[in-house]
Amino acid sequence: MKQLKYPLPDVDAPDFVEFWNGCASGKLVLPVCVQGHFVWPPRPKCLKCQEGIASWAEVEQSGRVYSWTVVHRSSLFEFSDSKPFAVVIVELPMVQIVRMVGLWQGEIEDLFIGCEAHLIFERVNDEVALPQWRPTKLNDRPTKRE
Amino acid sequence: LVPKFSKLVRESINDEVITVIGAGETEYSRRSGRSIQDLAIDASLAAITDAEVAPQCVDGVIPLGGELFTEDLIAGLGLSRRVVDATPAPGGASAVAALSLACGMVDSGSANCILIVLSRNASSRGRIGSRVRKLPGQQFRDQLERPHGWSTPAEWYSMICRRHMAEYGTTKRQLAEVALSARRHAQLNPRAMQYGRTLSWEQYDQSPFIADPYQLYDCCLETDGAAAVLVVSHEFARNTGRLPVDVLSVEVARPESADDLTNREDWHEIGLSVAAPAAFERAGVTPTDVDAAMIYDCFTFEVIHQLEEAGFCGRGEGGAFAESGALDIGGRLPVNTHGGLLSEGHLGGLNHVIEGVRQLRGEAAGRQLSNANLIAVTGWGDWGDGAFAILARR
Numbered sequence: 001m002k003q004l005k006y007p008l009p010d011v012d013a014p015d016f017v018e019f020w021n022g023c024a025s026g027k028l029v030l031p032v033c034v035q036g037h038f039v040w041p042p043r044p045k046c047l048k049c050q051e052g053i054a055s056w057a058e059v060e061q062s063g064r065v066y067s068w069t070v071v072h073r074s075s076l077f078e079f080s081d082s083k084p085f086a087v088v089i090v091e092l093p094m095v096q097i098v099r100m101v102g103l104w105q106g107e108i109e110d111l112f113i114g115c116e117a118h119l120i121f122e123r124v125n126d127e128v129a130l131p132q133w134r135p136t137k138l139n140d141r142p143t144k145r146e
Numbered sequence: 147l148v149p150k151f152s153k154l155v156r157e158s159i160n161d162e163v164i165t166v167i168g169a170g171e172t173e174y175s176r177r178s179g180r181s182i183q184d185l186a187i188d189a190s191l192a193a194i195t196d197a198e199v200a201p202q203c204v205d206g207v208i209p210l211g212g213e214l215f216t217e218d219l220i221a222g223l224g225l226s227r228r229v230v231d232a233t234p235a236p237g238g239a240s241a242v243a244a245l246s247l248a249c250g251m252v253d254s255g256s257a258n259c260i261l262i263v264l265s266r267n268a269s270s271r272g273r274i275g276s277r278v279r280k281l282p283g284q285q286f287r288d289q290l291e292r293p294h295g296w297s298t299p300a301e302w303y304s305m306i307c308r309r310h311m312a313e314y315g316t317t318k319r320q321l322a323e324v325a326l327s328a329r330r331h332a333q334l335n336p337r338a339m340q341y342g343r344t345l346s347w348e349q350y351d352q353s354p355f356i357a358d359p360y361q362l363y364d365c366c367l368e369t370d371g372a373a374a375v376l377v378v379s380h381e382f383a384r385n386t387g388r389l390p391v392d393v394l395s396v397e398v399a400r401p402e403s404a405d406d407l408t409n410r411e412d413w414h415e416i417g418l419s420v421a422a423p424a425a426f427e428r429a430g431v432t433p434t435d436v437d438a439a440m441i442y443d444c445f446t447f448e449v450i451h452q453l454e455e456a457g458f459c460g461r462g463e464g465g466a467f468a469e470s471g472a473l474d475i476g477g478r479l480p481v482n483t484h485g486g487l488l489s490e491g492h493l494g495g496l497n498h499v500i501e502g503v504r505q506l507r508g509e510a511a512g513r514q515l516s517n518a519n520l521i522a523v524t525g526w527g528d529w530g531d532g533a534f535a536i537l538a539r540r
Contacts (some may be wrong), residue, residue: 003295006293007293008291008293009288009289009293010200010288010289013285013288013289015285015492016285016289020288040409041286041290041406041408041409047402047403049172049492065311066309066408067305067306067308067309068305068308069296069304069305069308069355069357070355070358071295071296071301071357072355072356072357072358073354073356074295074297074298075274075275075297075298076292076295076297078295079295084211084355084358084433085295087294087295087296087301087305089305089408096413097409097410098409099408099409100290100297100408101290101291101294101408102294103293103294103295113222113308113309113312119198120490130293130294132294
């Protein structure tokens with residue numbers, strides 16, 4: 001069953017505006033500080049050097065599953081009628097660690113740590129498109145699941 | 147000069163050893179039917195009576211749980227209107243962090259006799275789903291997590307657990323051993339909510355999934371009740387008749403990226419990885435000197451995780467350590483001899499401090515350890531805040 005309702009983010013929240021604008025136009029756009037560090041999750045100052053945000057950079061919409069869970073009982077009413085669903089943490093292929101949380105839009109059976117995933121944007125309304133993850137088609141399934 | 151100066155301040159503070167002279171609690175239940183103020187007053191009086199002092203001796207208060215205030219205790223116990231008070235950051239590290247605040251109060255001379263009390267109806271009202279909305283970093287939860295259905299501690303920490311299982315081969319059998327050991331201990335503790343209810347591997351294995359790999363019995367209880375300890379200066383303790391339990395050291399630290407657990411350079415490093423070595427150094431003891439540990443057991447894996455990061459075993463060895471029977475009374479490092487949050491009740495870990503005190507005083511009755519001179523207590527909060535105290539029988 002397709003998830004129809006979501007707790008909605010505030011797309012006007014100051015540190016997140018560019019990110020949500022990017023999602024709405026199908027782009028993954030992340031903040032970069034004066035010294036060139038990705039600042040993820042978005043903060044007013046870089047966690048590493050405390051410099052401000054200098055720009056927003058568009059990055060590749062793919063990565064590998066770093067960890068995952070299957071939620072069987074959600075505390076969120078929007079998910080209360082959902083069947084068990086998976087949430088993943090995906091590590092983007094960058095020198096610096098950038099990991100994103102997202103709903104898994106694929107079979108739970110296909111999930112394993114290291115599995116290749118790519119982003120899809122779930123259009124919820126005119127302003128909000130949620131970045132979710134699905135398995136990359138060319139995935140090599142491991143013989144033994146982790 | 148400024149960073150150097152603040153470092154010096156941090157290292158000179160808390161030279162004073164503080165001493166626990168009283169401990170008490172209410173019944174731990176699923177539905178108290180009483181207000182948190184009423185529960186707090188009862189637990190406080192039990193701790194004050196246990197210490198053999200008068201309520202008027204209390205000159206410092208640290209209320210815990212999120213909804214309890216110093217005003218409730220002034221009104222209910224007839225405390226001085228001049229009591230000083232402080233509140234640690236919310237979350238599961240707060241009970242042990244309160245010992246650190248008490249050290250600061252004593253060291254600065256602002257208080258000599260400090261009441262730490264936690265009270266809440268966390269089972270019948272205000273369960274975890276609402277409590278987590280008062281934790282730091284809500285902008286990340288609202289923007290990047292809840293829209294994806296990721297919203298509770300079980301769901302957050304199951305991610306850490308899964309990664310540990312993949313990297314180190316930690317198994318569900320090993321997680322189960324944490325739950326089963328806690329449940330065995332609870333059978334020796336009439337106060338435990340799970341007293342009289344044994345747990346088998348089969349029951350554990352067949353219990354419903356909450357957030358895979360966590361099943362029902364990987365998760366702690368929700369509890370109505372209150373717990374309290376009375377902490378005093380060394381000098382104050384000299385004038386009381388009770389067997390004193392010294393806090394040799396207490397340290398608090400946060401993990402890197404303290405409000406977001408997903409983006410850490412070292413996935414497994416937490417606040418405790420910093421706090422525990424600092425506390426051992428300050429106390430002048432090592433992990434092998436510790437006779438038992440009260441580990442903040444919000445979930446089974448967090449016990450294994452903290453045993454590793456506190457230095458009781460190497461990283462990746464915690465699962466095998468648990469499976470070896472080390473955590474049981476009589477084992478290499480008895481853990482949560484009261485049953486812990488998993489089987490005694492969830493009093494924010496203040497019940498762990500109380501169990502440490504009772505063991506060191508020799509008051510743990512049917513679960514008394516034969517050798518209890520040094521006991522470690524941990525707190526785990528939010529996305530890995532850590533607090534670590536070393537308690538000693540004088």
